[in-house]
Amino acid sequence: MTWRGRTTLALALVCGVTAPGIAHADPVPSPSPTERSVSQAEVEAAREAATDGAAEVAAAQRSLDAARLAEEDAHRDAELAAEKANGARALLTEKTQAAARARRAADAAAARAAESKSAVEHMAARLYMQGGSLGEFAWLFAGSTADLARAEADVTAAQDYRTGRLADAREAQAEAAAAAAAADAAKKAQEKAAAEAASALADAQRAAESAEARSRQLEAQEKRLVARLAELRRTSVEVEQRRQTRLREAADAAEAARIRAQMEESARAAAAAASSARTSGSSSIGTAPTDLPAPNSTGAAAAIDFARAQLGKPYRWGGTGPGSFDCSGLTLGAWTSAGGRLPRTAQWQYGATSRVPIADLQPGDLVFFGSSERSIHHVGLYVGNGAMIEAPHTGAVIKYSPIYRRSLLPMGGRVG
Numbered sequence: 001m002t003w004r005g006r007t008t009l010a011l012a013l014v015c016g017v018t019a020p021g022i023a024h025a026d027p028v029p030s031p032s033p034t035e036r037s038v039s040q041a042e043v044e045a046a047r048e049a050a051t052d053g054a055a056e057v058a059a060a061q062r063s064l065d066a067a068r069l070a071e072e073d074a075h076r077d078a079e080l081a082a083e084k085a086n087g088a089r090a091l092l093t094e095k096t097q098a099a100a101r102a103r104r105a106a107d108a109a110a111a112r113a114a115e116s117k118s119a120v121e122h123m124a125a126r127l128y129m130q131g132g133s134l135g136e137f138a139w140l141f142a143g144s145t146a147d148l149a150r151a152e153a154d155v156t157a158a159q160d161y162r163t164g165r166l167a168d169a170r171e172a173q174a175e176a177a178a179a180a181a182a183a184d185a186a187k188k189a190q191e192k193a194a195a196e197a198a199s200a201l202a203d204a205q206r207a208a209e210s211a212e213a214r215s216r217q218l219e220a221q222e223k224r225l226v227a228r229l230a231e232l233r234r235t236s237v238e239v240e241q242r243r244q245t246r247l248r249e250a251a252d253a254a255e256a257a258r259i260r261a262q263m264e265e266s267a268r269a270a271a272a273a274a275s276s277a278r279t280s281g282s283s284s285i286g287t288a289p290t291d292l293p294a295p296n297s298t299g300a301a302a303a304i305d306f307a308r309a310q311l312g313k314p315y316r317w318g319g320t321g322p323g324s325f326d327c328s329g330l331t332l333g334a335w336t337s338a339g340g341r342l343p344r345t346a347q348w349q350y351g352a353t354s355r356v357p358i359a360d361l362q363p364g365d366l367v368f369f370g371s372s373e374r375s376i377h378h379v380g381l382y383v384g385n386g387a388m389i390e391a392p393h394t395g396a397v398i399k400y401s402p403i404y405r406r407s408l409l410p411m412g413g414r415v416g
Contacts, residue, residue, distance in 0.1 A: 081207035082317035088200035116169035256404035300364020302338035353413025
């Protein structure tokens, strides 16, 4: 029997469908021992083919699942690089402004030092022209004793004035030197920040290009695997694609439920630990804060309205609007529109907000994603009911998404 015939019989055995040439056959005489032995061999071969087919289906499905995870990892790496580049560019802006301020301060100090130096030089020239005498103050000593005492006081005042101008000049020179050194240091810091920003920008560009290339490769691989699965299951590619979509949605839902249950269990454990700590009078380390700021409902509503208005716009790393955004650019724009203040990157936004357990999130809070608090690569704007608005990654658009997924951090952030 051919492989196709064995596969047909195997599918009949697995699916409970009688193979062609067997269904509704007329009664036939009992087979001879030789015929019976051949028939048994065919059945075994068909069962083996069915097992092989099932194994190939399972292997193809595993490969498809692994390809999807690899695509997620590629986007995560690109997001990390993009956030690092965002931070480097923001730091460069800060250093550039600091260098400009330091240069203005140095120029002003140099001007004051020059003015003081000029005054001292003028006094020195006048003293030289007067031969080191009292010069214009000599008339003070020509009168009575009272006039002499007054003259002495005036001379002392004049000398104090000259001494003060000399001290001012020395102080101005020292300030000018210090300001010039500070300006030089600020310039060097700016140059270092510029080099780091250029390097981070190049890394982010390479990571984005790599993620896009990886996405294209995985898309082609997925098409091949879906086609092979359709062939193995003897269905169409369209039907198999719909089946894969359902499987993926079910897997995502199961993963979300698992993460949500894990978060809730962690919250219960933290609450129990905090309660125990309060009872015993000890400090609770690692538990959620109990002095959270009240949600800013007005600001949160404005931030969410802003984010909703961006739905469907493309993701672009480094984007802060109005035509495109990256993840932290979207949350920055949302809260800026609401009168709030946030720094540029997801990592900095985590540090600038108050910690909120995931179970206590309110609309307008931020949710963060990363392997730890020190390696945050993504942020979204929570809108309630376990959902957020996010700018996901290159090739995607701003959209609603569930928050419960891989790398969700257990603490969100509330904008104060």
